[in-house]
Amino acid sequence: MSNSTEQHYTPGPERRGFLKRFAAGVIGAVVGIVPLLSGLVVLLDPLRRKSAAGEFTYVAPLGAIPEDGTPRKFTILASRTDAWNKAPQTPVGAIYLRRTGPKTVSALNVVCPHAGCFVEFQGANKSYYCPCHRSAFALDGAIASASPAKRGLDALEVEIRKDNEVWVKFQNFLAGTSDKIPT
Numbered sequence: 001m002s003n004s005t006e007q008h009y010t011p012g013p014e015r016r017g018f019l020k021r022f023a024a025g026v027i028g029a030v031v032g033i034v035p036l037l038s039g040l041v042v043l044l045d046p047l048r049r050k051s052a053a054g055e056f057t058y059v060a061p062l063g064a065i066p067e068d069g070t071p072r073k074f075t076i077l078a079s080r081t082d083a084w085n086k087a088p089q090t091p092v093g094a095i096y097l098r099r100t101g102p103k104t105v106s107a108l109n110v111v112c113p114h115a116g117c118f119v120e121f122q123g124a125n126k127s128y129y130c131p132c133h134r135s136a137f138a139l140d141g142a143i144a145s146a147s148p149a150k151r152g153l154d155a156l157e158v159e160i161r162k163d164n165e166v167w168v169k170f171q172n173f174l175a176g177t178s179d180k181i182p183t
């Protein structure tokens with residue numbers, strides 16, 4: 001049985017305005033916190049913080065690089081460590097090594113600086129070519145004029161140790177920029 005004296009509360013205009021503003025504030029806070037949390041996950045990921053990037057890594061004996069100056073591709077292996085684990089050596093990138101003298105070697109990262117595809121060495125033209133958007137690079141990594149890439153291939157530091165060991169300071173760099181910015 002219903003009570004005829006029962007009354008339903010209807011919020012006034014001021015109360016409705018407050019509720020709308022409150023709801024908008026809550027939605028705004030939720031939308032804002034998602035990218036913040038994503039950033040924190042990346043920042044705190046120990047595997048991302050501790051890799052071999054930027055350290056000298058042994059790549060190959062000098063004898064493995066052709067003496068005629070033809071570049072040869074090598075995989076870069078590195079062990080990754082974090083607060084809990086030390087992973088065995090895993091591939092972290094690749095480079096082209098080329099003899100520039102009997103005891104000197106140059107190294108280029110295989111990643112195209114335009115948008116990150118892998119370049120290929122073409123023996124017929126003695127140049128590097130990117131199949132994604134047709135950037136071309138000279139033997140020393142210099143960019144060909146008609147290429148969409150804004151800089152040449154990224155050269156890496158090389159050290160010859162013990163007269164026969166080729167060590168490279170492996171690094172990746174930001175794609176799409178004219179400056180070489182380590183990532």
Ligand code: FES
Nearest residue numbers: 112114115130133
């Ligand atoms: S990624 Fe190499 S040309 Fe675009």
